[in-house]
Amino acid sequence: MLKQIANIEINVNDEGYLTDFSQWNKDVAMEIAKEEGVELTDEHWKVIDYIQEQYRNEVPLSIRKVGKSGVVSIKDFYRLFPDGPLKKATKIAGVPKPVSCI
Amino acid sequence: MANHLRSKLDKNEWEMTIVDQEKTHYYQPGFLFLPFDIYKPSQVKKSIKKFIPKGVNLIRSKIDRIDADNNKVTLEGGDVLDYDLLIIATGAHIAPQEIEGMLGSGWHKDVFDFYTYKGSKALRDKLREWEGGKLVVHIAEMPIKCPVAPLEFAFLSDSYFKHKGMRDKVDITYVTPMSGAFTKPKASNALQYLLDEKGINIVGDFNIEKVDNEAKKIVDYGGKEVEYDLLVTVPTNMGSEVIERSGLGDDLNFIPTNKGSLQSKAHENIFVIGDASNLPASKAGSVAHFEAEILEENILRYIKGEPLKEKFDGHANCFIETGNGKALLIDFNYTHEPVEGTFPLPGVGPLRLLQESRMNHMGKLAFRWIYWNMLLKGISIPFVSATMSEAGKHFEEVES
Numbered sequence: 001m002l003k004q005i006a007n008i009e010i011n012v013n014d015e016g017y018l019t020d021f022s023q024w025n026k027d028v029a030m031e032i033a034k035e036e037g038v039e040l041t042d043e044h045w046k047v048i049d050y051i052q053e054q055y056r057n058e059v060p061l062s063i064r065k066v067g068k069s070g071v072v073s074i075k076d077f078y079r080l081f082p083d084g085p086l087k088k089a090t091k092i093a094g095v096p097k098p099v100s101c102i
Numbered sequence: 103m104a105n106h107l108r109s110k111l112d113k114n115e116w117e118m119t120i121v122d123q124e125k126t127h128y129y130q131p132g133f134l135f136l137p138f139d140i141y142k143p144s145q146v147k148k149s150i151k152k153f154i155p156k157g158v159n160l161i162r163s164k165i166d167r168i169d170a171d172n173n174k175v176t177l178e179g180g181d182v183l184d185y186d187l188l189i190i191a192t193g194a195h196i197a198p199q200e201i202e203g204m205l206g207s208g209w210h211k212d213v214f215d216f217y218t219y220k221g222s223k224a225l226r227d228k229l230r231e232w233e234g235g236k237l238v239v240h241i242a243e244m245p246i247k248c249p250v251a252p253l254e255f256a257f258l259s260d261s262y263f264k265h266k267g268m269r270d271k272v273d274i275t276y277v278t279p280m281s282g283a284f285t286k287p288k289a290s291n292a293l294q295y296l297l298d299e300k301g302i303n304i305v306g307d308f309n310i311e312k313v314d315n316e317a318k319k320i321v322d323y324g325g326k327e328v329e330y331d332l333l334v335t336v337p338t339n340m341g342s343e344v345i346e347r348s349g350l351g352d353d354l355n356f357i358p359t360n361k362g363s364l365q366s367k368a369h370e371n372i373f374v375i376g377d378a379s380n381l382p383a384s385k386a387g388s389v390a391h392f393e394a395e396i397l398e399e400n401i402l403r404y405i406k407g408e409p410l411k412e413k414f415d416g417h418a419n420c421f422i423e424t425g426n427g428k429a430l431l432i433d434f435n436y437t438h439e440p441v442e443g444t445f446p447l448p449g450v451g452p453l454r455l456l457q458e459s460r461m462n463h464m465g466k467l468a469f470r471w472i473y474w475n476m477l478l479k480g481i482s483i484p485f486v487s488a489t490m491s492e493a494g495k496h497f498e499e500v501e502s
Contacts, residue, residue: 102289
């Protein structure tokens with residue numbers, strides 16, 4: 001379905017995740033972050049960059065993997081994106097949330 | 103692959119050698135049934151020798167390292183094998199040491215894995231005498247082999263304790279790092295009722311930090327806690343240590359591999375099959391089987407100097423036990439989530455996709471025979487193609 005984000009029509013799924021990564025830009029990220037109650041700082045952007053790089057390389061994401069990446073510790077990942085860090089960070093980064101096969 | 107390739111390659115030009123550290127080949131899907139006394143140990147293991155085709159050498163040894171720049175494999179004893187072409191099939195294994203406390207005082211006493219023969223058998227003995235309490239079925243992190251196995255374990259536990267007349271004494275909780283037991287829309291809609299019907303509690307978004315053996319609880323990084331009397335966990339899965347020693351893997355020791363051609367990204371004369379790769383496909387036996395057909399074609403092309411085909415689509419086909427003699431069947435690939443329909447013959451079946459049936463359960467049990475007698479020998483299953491067929495499936499739209 002289509003959703004108006006940062007003044008453009010963006011394709012999202014039922015849960016508000018972008019379904020077309022090419023539509024992502026920093027304004028879109030900031031608006032989604034606002035909806036999630038997160039204000040983006042340099043620390044956040046570093047994590048978002050890392051997540052997008054993993055997505056482009058088709059590497060599956062996990063919290064522990066993010067923690068071992070050297071980009072952010074797991075405790076800080078929770079501080080930056082409270083409650084569900086991976087769910088929130090992937091949504092803001094414009095990539096799908098991690099899923100299983102069913 | 104040896105069975106696929108031996109008849110295709112000239113014996114005067116190509117010598118084939120398999121190096122395997124094990125004497126025994128295990129039917130890993132059987133580890134799900136062993137704890138519930140559905141399979142006996144003898145049904146899940148056979149001697150490897152039986153499956154080696156004529157004209158192929160078998161060396162039983164551990165591998166010290168692969169020197170990919172110089173095309174050499176060094177065995178544990180120091181012997182060196184030179185190769186022109188290498189197929190890596192070193193699989194994935196559990197790594198409970200990755201989680202703090204998992205290998206603590208409770209390991210194989212009240213904390214069990216069922217992804218190893220030893221763990222599965224130890225869990226069988228525990229379940230036989232267990233008097234009930236809080237059963238927690240847990241996934242540490244993705245990716246894991248056979249991602250549906252823990253869910254099947256929860257379903258089969260429900261049946262098992264019902265048959266024992268003690269279901270009211272057991273509380274079953276499924277704990278996952280994903281958002282829930284089901285993460286794809288079609289599967290969630292079609293299968294949510296199973297969890298309700300069986301009274302299985304779900305704790306999602308749980309990223310385990312440690313196992314507290316004293317207090318018998320698992321703790322996540324966000325501070326959430328889940329108490330257990332019996333913890334059945336799927337620890338972190340990793341590729342083989344030989345991949346790490348050889349510098350060929352990512353941080354989980356999986357080998358970066360072209361997802362369409364199955365060629366290693368770093369070395370053109372190395373191909374990867376099964377769980378050893380970092381492909382974004384399921385780590386499932388059916389995937390390795392479908393890969394084999396495409397790999398055979400690509401290896402023959404590589405030898406002739408022809409361009410490889412990026413044909414593998416991530417096709418997987420899995421039975422999911424739901425307990426009480428029923429099962430589901432799912433068929434999917436990189437781009438298509440599992441949907442309802444018929445399989446393998448469009449409109450006919452006899453198997454139904456994403457729906458519970460007794461026929462699917464019989465299919466799952468029959469699969470053990472197919473595995474030992476067809477798959478290991480490189481024989482294709484009739485009507486089931488290596489790439490996924492869209493016929494007979496209820497897609498609303500083709501996803502990108």
